[in-house]
Ligand SMILES: [Fe+2]
């Protein structure tokens with residue numbers, strides 16, 4: 437017996453209505469042009485976020501810029517993949533679609549203050565991009581162009597999150613009332629000159645004069661932190677020496693692991709400098725490195741949450757920026773990448789990330805175990821990213837490792853200088869924090885742990901000794 441059709445089932449696999457599947461407004465070529473213009477904006481947003489991670493002092497913004505840079509890179513990537521499926525070689529993904537779009541992005545990149553940058557990003561560029569996605573979805577044939585529709589719908593989910601973050605930030609900074617209306621009009625007019633992001637609205641003569649982008653963008657590679665971060669040159673406590681000492685309990689070691697995680701805020705600060713100062717690198721490099729950059733920002737927030745759970749106010753702890761500060765100011769971008777790879781590769785053997793996870797499990801704190809579990813997985817990915825983008829360029833693994841080791845030692849020999857220059861006293865912050873945690877846990881401090889006072893003066897994080905003249 438022939439199967440009977442069920443008229444009550446959704447048509448077209450539930451993808452869209454017959455009406456939406458009958459649209460003819462956008463040809464394939466029209467779609468490619470529009471997608472490429474959205475790609476340009478995603479790519480520029482990625483660049484703007486990345487360029488301001490290092491010198492943005494506000495912790496929440498530094499973390500959000502790290503996430504949003506990653507999201508922009510991922511959405512730029514999905515459009516690249518889609519365009520490559522649309523009969524379009526050569527892809528021309530590096531072409532600037534219109535000087536107006538370029539100017540709007542350049543202006544936000546060069547905006548001289550956080551308030552203006554935030555306004556330009558979250559009150560102008562991202563909303564315009566979101567509008568453009570909405571218009572595309574309303575115009576394209578949802579059956580014929582289903583693969584584009586799919587990726588743009590995903591993009592809108594994350595755009596909505598970014599815009600929600602932005603809305604709250606714009607209100608907190610009161611940017612709508614403080615940012616010059618003339619400059620905001622310049623941004624809008626520049627995009628309008630380009631016929632909108634889509635290029636399908638009337639293109640008007642390009643008569644806007646650049647304001648902030650009249651001078652080329654200058655990247656500030658010196659990391660900045662807000663007032664919650666104090667004594668940033670403090671290297672008075674060596675958490676690794678504690679962590680690997682069998683004398684101490686896993687429970688006490690979780691505090692040192694949370695500290696190490698939170699201190700990772702310096703990795704995005706440093707990695708952003710590699711991305712900004714190596715603009716010639718291929719897109720795949722930028723995308724992968726930005727994923728890693730975001731992971732490291734996430735690791736810092738894992739540390740923050742760990743302290744919160746232990747009832748510790750982390751702002752009492754000096755979260756040093758020596759690593760990002762020294763790498764950014766004393767090494768070339770390639771040397772920085774070498775150091776990063778050397779350190780991450782060193783995390784892979786048994787004493788590294790697996791060990792931290794085992795400590796977490798043995799500590800009886802399920803959150804510490806879970807954080808280290810995911811942190812370990814992320815670091816395996818980062819070692820792969822390093823092999824792909826650093827070792828391959830360098831040539832051989834052993835040489836790449838030795839070079840990273842040498843570059844790292846080069847920046848580690850200033851411990852005394854910081855005291856002499858009045859930058860820090862390398863205060864031992866550990867006993868206070870440890871006692872607070874013990875009080876919260878309702879346990880007596882272990883006297884040996886309480887007396888811990890190993891610093892970074894002569895021992896570096898991988899427990900190798902530091903030679904003063906290196
Ligand atoms: Fe990390």
Ligand SMILES: [Fe+2]
Pocket residue numbers: 732780814815818
């Ligand atoms: Fe990492």
